[in-house]
Amino acid sequence: MKYLVKTAMRGAALLPIAIAAVGGAVAQEASEVSAYVDNSYLFLIGGLIVMFMAAGFCMLEAGLVRKKNAAMQSMKNVALFSVAGIMVWLVGYNMAYPSETIAGWIGIPSFIWSPEEDLGTGYAASSDWFFQMVFVATAASIVSGTVAERVKLWPFLIFTAFLTAFIYPIVASWEWGGGALDSQFGFSDFAGSTLVHSTGGWAALVGAIIIGPRIGKFVNGEVHPMPGSNIPLAALGTFILWFGWFGFNGASQLAAGTFDDINAVSKIFANTNMAACGGVVAAMGLTALLYKGKVDATMAFNGAIGGLVSITAEPLAPSMGASTLIGAVGGVLVVLTVPLLDKLKIDDVVGAIPAHLVCGIWGTLIVAASYGNVIMIPAADAEGAIGVSYVGQLIGVIACGVFVSIASAIVWLALKFTVGIRPSEEDEVAGMDKAEVGLEAYPEFG
Template sequence: MKLNGKKLLVGAVTVSAVSSPALAVSADSAYIFNTLLFLIGGFLVMWMAAGFAMLEAGLVRTKNVAEICVKNVSLYAIACIMWMLMGYNLMYSGVDGGYFGQFFSLWSPDDTATLVEGAKVDPTGYSAGSDFFFQMVFVATTASIVSGTVAERIKLFPFLAFTVVLAGLIYPIQGAWKWGGGWLDAAGFQDFAGSTLVHSTGGWAALVGALILGPRLGRFSKDGRIKPMPGSSMPLATLGTFILWLGWFGFNGASQLALGSLGDAVSVSNIFVNTNMAAAGGAVSAMLVTKAVYKKVDLSMILNGALAGLVSITAEPLTPTPIIATAIGGVGGALVVFAVPFFDKLKIDDVVGAISVHLVCGIWGTLAVPLTNDAASLSIQLLGIGAIGIFVTISSAIAWFALKTTVGIRLDEEDEERGSDLAELGMEAYPEFGKGSQKF
């Protein structure tokens, strides 16, 4: 493997990186390194749950902050349980070029492990538990995308019921098509870490939910005006964005799925660089575009611009050069600036801009893959985007409508006006503000 003609010092032996084959470690060491990558990547992605919680808490109004925190903690826990009960095996077990794996099959680390020197070892080259953990935290990310869009007017338990369906059925079925070795994988569809499989899936589910749920009271007037509804804390939203930015290194980096060779170590490093540069490109692009279009710099747009850059590079964070990764993220940041008001004009109320960030930029990132990856075909990328979009839209609509017609999904007007904190929880996130805070 060539690394700019440099030499690598390994232990006490100097090895030429120009002429030598890829440097490899022992099978045991590779197993350990691969497992460690999954575990570190997994807890970084898990930490993104905190990022979503803080971002959403900052962008909803004060009277809804406690409830949005409850939703984020609860959806993560529910997603984990559903992944164990059926999601993992539905996505990965026995797909074999088809559409899904095993329904209602409880995952266990003993499923594929064999006993080696007193330890249960998985033959894949990494611990089965580490793979389960890493894949599990992705489904929670998908559910968090929906949470922010439908905030401030949805009932708590119907939303959590939708999370059960999303985590247990919708996400793993469409994920099986690519990552489980299903029909899209056989067709050549490329999505390295989930611009479509994670982010667009969450975006489609959120879009359908927002359409069926309707906008917040007073958000759109009959004469077409859009009433601004500022969030409770921009510093909190900024903190949430930085947490997500950090977690994304695990999201994309660990999707290399191996760290047991020189090539894998270089790839993970390059993925980290490209992930960071795309986020930087998205933030700067959003800042410049908002200044040019609105004559003011909008902090919320910059935050969403950074996230848009991250979503955009997720489909292929390995093959671009850093400057191309910056440009891909920059396009995503610009798209968000125009997508947010576009959905507002359609009277689709997205509290945190998640549809613009995750759906629009998830599509863009997936379409951008052929720019740097010769293995990708634009037509196949379009096929994957369309197939997953149709499946998630239809299945989400069935779930949302079923909940709406049975238990109802929306708070009544009085409860929405006083806020979901008091209506659903009987408490306030900031009780020291007093009753005056509930007028926001």
């Protein structure tokens, strides 16, 4: 009897400890679930916002092409987004986040992604897949605008399939998939100035060179402007892209379940906005100086995009003032690069190469300064982590440029010498709407 009493008393004494232990475990699990939900929502909402960028690209491009090509350009943007989704599901995601790589550079292909949900990952797997998929579509949209008005639909979509299944995912794996740039050179690209925008820019540049300029663009050494059909529509596209960038950069924090994370997302929003503002004002000011007081609206639009691309590589570390300056330099680069391309007889219909490629390079290189880093070469700290350096960033830029250019050239040339990538002169002059789509965007103005 005494033994039973002692046992009961001992059990009663330990009961609060047991309750506290169980309560602590429950509280910890509840905290993990809460963070899991918050992080997943960040991916989902950010992905929805980035998806809206597809509409922004569509409106911008439809406004900057001539009216005889507006329906074609609209359809291309809807089609490329669809192709990107299928290819990322089939192979692209597994290439960007491979389980095995060849020396950290090329992932071993595995096909058909399927979600494996685990509370320990901190987010729903499908939410991450969706967020990454809309990034891939963004890179493809960059190519679409540059080669507009003189490329056939199906060859372009075939190129898009290769870009979204292999070319872009391989580049993304070098940094975001833990590949060689991340592990060996300390390369840093927060949301994709190089991995997304320069990748799309290099593919666009190579395509523009291989396809050639539009008929009548360069004649007898002179540049003949080909104004867009709808500047207000292009302005709408610019604002949609500006809005979409908050999801692009903000959700790239990859977490929102803690005090520090949600504050970081907020700061990223503010810095992203200020970079765009700086890009617009700088582009407007420079065009006014260069063109006798006239401000080119399309330069202002691309100044905003150039500023946004410039801050994308590191939107968290800089101050708001530094972010404005980084964006302003991007706006200046846009204005200076457009006439340079004309001199080189490279026809970029919407100005995507200056805004995405050139500003992507600038934004990536300035990351080291954003951290206050004066180290010129990659160097490991006491724990073995490699810090951000100017040389490390440059290596990333060069690696991306070389790989994407070669891979894109192979695909473009293969298409050129097989199915053909350019319409007949008669079809190009008549417009891609009639030749490829079968209806006109503005039939009453035909």
